[in-house]
Amino acid sequence: MSAYAVSEEKNRWLIRKMAELGVTEEDLEETFVRSSGNGGQHVNKTSTCVQLRHKPSGIIVSASRERSQSVNRFLARRELLERLEARNGVQTAEMKRVEKLRKQKDRRRRRTATKVVS
Template structure:
């Protein structure tokens, strides 16, 4: 597995997560295209956008969040892992974030009801 321009800890996490989900590099088709958006002349000259396709499931991920191709390769793989986990029915980072926001809103609603009294 290639290493990317992120910390060793993140590279190790990616490798472990791929092994946990049974994802191999041979199953991923990777291509690079030119990005769009902010970044100026740099993104207009280099192919920093990463396009991944998981051959067995047909899932496709495109990532152009960073100006660095290596960082985008890492981010695209992380997104692909999250989508594969969602297909298996597991909880993803997005699910945890939505649950956190739902609890926060419920807590605020309770505090408001206590402060102003229940008004219908």
């Protein structure tokens, strides 16, 4: 696997996590698409958006956050690994953050509902 335009530590983490989950590069089908959004002519001329498909599970991930294709390749792989972990029942940091926000909103909703009734 090639190194991406991120730190060596992040590249090592990606390799270790892929090995841990049993994901190989042969399992991935990668396509490059033109991104949308800010960036003007640069975005319209280059294919920096990365679509990644995990063949065994059928999960499709897309990453177009950065202007660099290499960084987007890393981000797509990271997102794919998080989704595979979620499918296996492991709660990722992102899932914990979303759950915390959901609980806060529920708490606020209940609090305002009781204030309106009183």
